[in-house]
Amino acid sequence: MKIGIQLWSVREELKIDFKGVLHELARIGFEGVEFARVYGEMEPGELGIFLKESGLECAGLYENAASIAEDGNPVYGYASALSCKYFSTGLAGKANPQEWPEAIELVKTAAGISDKNGIQFLYHNHHQEFAKIGNEYALDILFNKTDRRIVMAELDVGWIKKGGECPVKYIRKYAGRIPFLHLRDVSAEGQSVEVGKGTVDMKNVINEAEKAGVEWLIYEHDSILGASLKSAENSFNVIKKITG
Numbered sequence: 001m002k003i004g005i006q007l008w009s010v011r012e013e014l015k016i017d018f019k020g021v022l023h024e025l026a027r028i029g030f031e032g033v034e035f036a037r038v039y040g041e042m043e044p045g046e047l048g049i050f051l052k053e054s055g056l057e058c059a060g061l062y063e064n065a066a067s068i069a070e071d072g073n074p075v076y077g078y079a080s081a082l083s084c085k086y087f088s089t090g091l092a093g094k095a096n097p098q099e100w101p102e103a104i105e106l107v108k109t110a111a112g113i114s115d116k117n118g119i120q121f122l123y124h125n126h127h128q129e130f131a132k133i134g135n136e137y138a139l140d141i142l143f144n145k146t147d148r149r150i151v152m153a154e155l156d157v158g159w160i161k162k163g164g165e166c167p168v169k170y171i172r173k174y175a176g177r178i179p180f181l182h183l184r185d186v187s188a189e190g191q192s193v194e195v196g197k198g199t200v201d202m203k204n205v206i207n208e209a210e211k212a213g214v215e216w217l218i219y220e221h222d223s224i225l226g227a228s229l230k231s232a233e234n235s236f237n238v239i240k241k242i243t244g
Contacts, residue, residue, distance in 0.1 A: 001210060003239055004032035004059040006182065006220040010229055014038060021229065022054050028233045029240065032057035034088070034180075034218055035078070037064070044074075044081035051082060059216050060086030060154075060180065062124065069110035071117070079119055086179060087114050088154045092126035095138040104142050111150045122154035122180055127190070130163025137165075143174065152177050156220070157205050158184030158192060167200060168208045175212035181205075183239060184220045192223040195235035206242050217243070 005025060007014060013021050018040035025033065033056050039047050051058060061084050067073045068087050079087070089110065094103040111121035123146075129139035136144075143153065153174050157167035159182075171178065183205070185198030195202055209217065219235050 001206075001214055001243065002031045002057075002059070002216050003029070003236065003243070004034055004057075004216050004218045005030050005232055005236075006034045006036060006062065006218050007038065008036040008062075009219065009221045009232055011036070011038070013229055014040070018042075019050060019054075022051070022056060024229055025232065026055045028229075028236050030056065030219075030232075030236060032059035032216065034059045034062055034216075035082075036062045039078060044077045047078065048081035048083070058082035058084045059218060060084060060088055060122070062088045062090075065089040065091060065106050065110045068114055068121070069106060071113050076117055076119075079117070084119065086120050086122055088122040088124045088180065090124040090126055092128040095128040095131055095133075097133050100133055100138050100141065104145050107142065107151060108146060111146065115150050120152060120179065121150060122152050124154040124182070125156055125159055125163075127159045127163035130160070130165055137163075143177075148177050152179055154178070154180040154182060154218075156182035156184055157200050157202075158182070158186040158198070158220075161200050162186050162190040167205050171205065171208045171212050171214075178209070178212055179215045180218055181209045181214045181216070182218050182220050183235075184222070185235075192221050194221065194231050194238075195219065196238040202238070203242050206239070 091103040114121040160167045
């Protein structure tokens with residue numbers, strides 16, 4: 001499994017020195033990056049050349065569902081220039097009985113357009129999808145109502161934990177449908193922390209991920225207090241120690 005980073009984890013430093021941060025991530029040892037709607041104010045071709053020179057792969061692009069659902073949207077230009085194989089999105093704010101059916105239809109549309117363009121669509125969970133609608137979690141309803149080939153999963157173990165469920169259980173449940181696994185650790189209070197400093201059993205998570213066919217382990221830290229290159233390096237070292 002490859003180790004990547006969701007660039008939201010270093011968003012403040014990217015504002016200061018986008019290229020320098022990516023070079024530093026490569027030095028730390030990350031093999032790829034998942035972009036988060038920010039491209040360093042570069043045109044697709046320029047960014048593609050820079051990323052190749054940096055030695056990093058484009059693991060994927062996290063984008064708005066509405067942008068992915070629009071054939072010809074500029075995000076497709078970035079995907080092409082970066083040789084991107086994966087789009088991901090999340091709609092956690094709509095995980096309620098009134099809005100979830102419409103959100104699922106948007107996911108189906110976005111996934112269909114993404115598939116037409118040769119890019120695999122992933123749905124990224126947050127903790128809100130572990131609210132029940134009827135007798136099922138919103139997340140399970142979404143995956144049950146979509147084609148497992150077209151709509152795959154980018155499970156986030158920290159959000160699963162915060163949602164009150166077991167990350168290992170969910171990795172097993174969707175094995176074979178999880179190209180990306182977000183390695184976010186959380187405190188007992190549900191706040192993002194560095195990997196290894198929270199409540200997620202990362203060793204068991206990573207062992208289960210390998211059995212489930214996960215391609216990318218993606219580190220993420222979304223707290224403004226802890227999202228930094230130093231935290232990224234500390235977390236990378238913990239992940240690398242587990243993976244060997």
